[in-house]
Amino acid sequence: xxxxxxxxxxxxxxxxxxxxxxxxxxxxxxxxxxxxxxxxxxxxxxxxxxxxxxxxxxxxxxxxxxxxxxxxxxxxxxxxxxxxxxxxxxxxxxxxxxxxxxxxxxxxxxxxxxxxxxxxxxxxxxxxxxxxxxxxxxxxxxxxxxxxxxxxxxxxxxxxxxxxxxxxxxxxxxxxxxxxxxxxxxxxxxxxxxxxxxxxxxxxxxxxxxxxxxxxxxxxxxxxxxxx
Amino acid sequence: xxxxxxxxxxxxxxxxxxxxxxxxxxxxxxxxxxxxxxxxxxxxxxxxxxxxxxxxxxxxxxxxxxxxxxxxxxxxxxxxxxxxxxxxxxxxxxxxxxxxxxxxxxxxxxxxxxxxxxxxxxxxxxxxxxxxxxxxxxxxxxxxxxxxxxxxxxxxxxxxxxxxxxxxxxxxxxxxxxxxxxxxxxxxxxxxxxxxxxxxxxxxxxxxxxxxxxxxxxxxxxxxxxxx
DNA sequence: TATCGACATGACCATTTGGTCAACTCCGTT
DNA sequence: AACGGAGTTGACCAAATGGTCATGTCGATA
Numbered sequence: 110x111x112x113x114x115x116x117x118x119x120x121x122x123x124x125x126x127x128x129x130x131x132x133x134x135x136x137x138x139x140x141x142x143x144x145x146x147x148x149x150x151x152x153x154x155x156x157x158x159x160x161x162x163x164x165x166x167x168x169x170x171x172x173x174x175x176x177x178x179x180x181x182x183x184x185x186x187x188x189x190x191x192x193x194x195x196x197x198x199x200x201x202x203x204x205x206x207x208x209x210x211x212x213x214x215x216x217x218x219x220x221x222x223x224x225x226x227x228x229x230x231x232x233x234x235x236x237x238x239x240x241x242x243x244x245x246x247x248x249x250x251x252x253x254x255x256x257x258x259x260x261x262x263x264x265x266x267x268x269x270x271x272x273x274x275x276x277x278x279x280x281x282x283x284x285x286x287x288x289x290x291x292x293x294x295x296x297x298x299x300x301x302x303x304x305x306x307x308x309x310x311x312x313x314x315x316x317x318x319x320x321x322x323x324x325x326x327x328x329x330x331x332x333x334x335x336x337x
Numbered sequence: 338x339x340x341x342x343x344x345x346x347x348x349x350x351x352x353x354x355x356x357x358x359x360x361x362x363x364x365x366x367x368x369x370x371x372x373x374x375x376x377x378x379x380x381x382x383x384x385x386x387x388x389x390x391x392x393x394x395x396x397x398x399x400x401x402x403x404x405x406x407x408x409x410x411x412x413x414x415x416x417x418x419x420x421x422x423x424x425x426x427x428x429x430x431x432x433x434x435x436x437x438x439x440x441x442x443x444x445x446x447x448x449x450x451x452x453x454x455x456x457x458x459x460x461x462x463x464x465x466x467x468x469x470x471x472x473x474x475x476x477x478x479x480x481x482x483x484x485x486x487x488x489x490x491x492x493x494x495x496x497x498x499x500x501x502x503x504x505x506x507x508x509x510x511x512x513x514x515x516x517x518x519x520x521x522x523x524x525x526x527x528x529x530x531x532x533x534x535x536x537x538x539x540x541x542x543x544x545x546x547x548x549x550x551x552x553x554x555x556x557x558x559x560x561x562x563x564x565x
Numbered sequence: 566t567a568t569c570g571a572c573a574t575g576a577c578c579a580t581t582t583g584g585t586c587a588a589c590t591c592c593g594t595t
Numbered sequence: 596a597a598c599g600g601a602g603t604t605g606a607c608c609a610a611a612t613g614g615t616c617a618t619g620t621c622g623a624t625a
Contacts, residue, residue, distance in 0.1 A: 119571095120571080120572065121571080121572085124572090137453065138453065138454045138455065139368055139369075139370045139371060139454060140367055140368040140370075140371045140450070140453075141367075141371065142367045142368075142370075142371030142372075143367060143368045143369065143370030143371030143372075143454075144370075144371075145611080145612065145613085146612080146613060146614085147611080147612080147613090155573090155574095156573075156574055156575080157574090157613090157614095158573075158574050158575075158614095158615090158616095159572080159573060159574065161613080161614065161615085162572075162573075162574090163572095166613075166614075167613065167614090168613095218453055221449070221453060221508065221509075222368070222450075222453055224508070224509050224511050224512045225365065225366065225368075225446055225449060225450055225453075225508060225511075226366045226367055226371075227366065227511045228511040228512060228515065231515075232515065235511070235512055235515030235516060236515050236516075236518070239512075239515070239516060240515065240516045240518065243516050260536070260540075262533055262536065262537065263529060263530075263533050265516070265517060266529070266530055266533040266534075267533075267537075269502075269505060269506075269509075269513065270502050270533075270534070270537065272505070272509075273501045273502050273504070273505030273509070274497075274498050274501050274502060276501070276505075277497060277500070277501030277504075277505075278497075280449065280452070280453060280508075281449075281452050281497075281500075281501070281504075283452050283453075283455045283456040283463070284452045284456060284463055284467075285497065287456065287459075287460065287463030287464050287467070287468065288463060288464075288467060288468045288471050288493070289493060290464070290468065301491060301494070302494055305490055305491055305494040305495075305498075306494075306498070308488070308490065308541065309490065309495070309498065309537075309538065309541030309542060310537065310541060311541075312488075312540060312541045312543070313536065313537030313538060313539075313540045313541025313542075314537060314541075315540070348601080348602065349601080349602085352602090373581080373582065373583085374582080374583060374584085375581080375582080375583090383603090384603075384604055384605080385583090385584095385604090386584095386585090386586095386603075386604050386605075386606095387602080387603060387604070389583080389584065389585085390602075390603075390604090391602095394583075394584075395583065395584090396583095
């Protein structure tokens with residue numbers, strides 16, 4: 110294994126991957142307490158002892174998953190400035206967040222389950238990094254409102270609106286499938302929802318939509334960013 | 338006890354209430370599997386045996402809580418018709434749903450946890466009653482769009498938008514508190530969020546806002562409805 | 566061939582799980 | 596005073612929980 114860290118993953122990396130995927134699913138379904146190592150092991154197709162051998166403990170596994178999800182989230186974030194175009198920024202945010210939801214629904218649900226139980230493992234992150242990120246964004250939004258580029262809405266509520274509206278399609282997938290009578294949310298649904306959200310939210314905030322003619326430079330930038 | 342079913346609750350009713358409240362909290366935090374009868378009993382201040390004596394089993398308790406939450410939801414629902422005013426209806430929906438979130442955050446979280454695990458106990462409801470309710474609403478929205486009373490947005494996505502944006506303030510309370518650095522969401526926050534959502538969503542759908550001068554007939558109707 | 570470290574896993578452990586049960590108190594009726 | 600049903604609860608059970616450990620297998624190096 111020391112001799113090869115080449116394209117083909119070593120045994121360790123391969124098994125850890127399998128375990129992480131399985132665990133993300135089980136934790137997302139049942140939360141931290143409700144998930145059992147046995148269930149994760151079965152989902153991974155490995156004996157329980159083997160799972161513990163790789164991940165150390167249930168707690169470490171859970172933390173590793175949360176960290177992976179937060180790093181995906183961080184990789185999605187842009188810095189923005191007052192000089193940027195409000196329409197482009199808002200639309201970019203909506204599209205990025207929606208893409209995150211689409212690509213990592215399990216991770217999104219894992220995050221939701223963690224927050225539902227009071228975010229015991231994410232207190233620090235929420236009160237630190239994320240809070241500052243939101244405040245920075247909020248300041249810019251307020252500046253835009255002052256300049257008359259958008260309605261003077263509460264910028265924090267606006268961020269939460271985008272967050273919730275996109276997150277919903279992962280967390281409440283079961284409800285959406287039940288109601289729309291589909292068996293899965295496909296590319297076309299995600300596209301349709303994204304367009305809808307861009308329309309309603311931008312218009313609702315009095316932001317003129319960014320020029321939308323085919324996939325723009327902006328959109329490609331987002332795509333390449335999200336390809337972790 | 339047979340002789341008195343007067344104002345003062347009997348022992349049974351009183352204890353069942355205590356247990357339901359405690360259980361709603363624990364189930365909302367940890368989901369069905371993650372909640373233990375022991376934890377519920379401690380939260381209720383009763384011995385485990387006593388809890389089981391009243392509710393029969395963990396499963397029955399969980400189902401009872403879901404049913405209570407769905408009945409609260411049903412009690413909130415209006416029938417609407419094409420002749421109603423789109424602004425009034427949309428605003429009424431947002432306000433009602435927000436009030437439900439505010440009054441029953443535990444119940445909202447319980448519902449979220451249930452849906453997160455794939456809604457095993459609510460399949461029937463989602464595919465039946467709720468689906469029909471959404472479809473009926475959607476038809477009316479489409480009719481309004483045809484008449485030019487609102488933008489031709491996908492009515493189902495619109496319903497989900499309202500659902501998610503309001504639900505968020507219960508389910509992600511921990512995140513919101515962490516980010517806004519508050520310790521609780523109070524009446525003023527809920528009011529502020531509600532006004533924000535009404536503004537953005539109505540404007541975003543191209544619906545002219547209903548005449549808003551103080552608490553209207555409409556608003557009082559909603560209030561009295563929600564007083565279960 | 567012997568050795569070593571990564572990988573694999575069944576046996577096992579203390580604790581907790583949901584649930585049962587028998588014994589008990591308490592109080593209104595006879 | 597005797598009875599009976601609602602309420603109360605500790606003792607108990609089999610099963611599942613997270614985690615440890617000893618015993619392996621296997622392939623690369625010496």
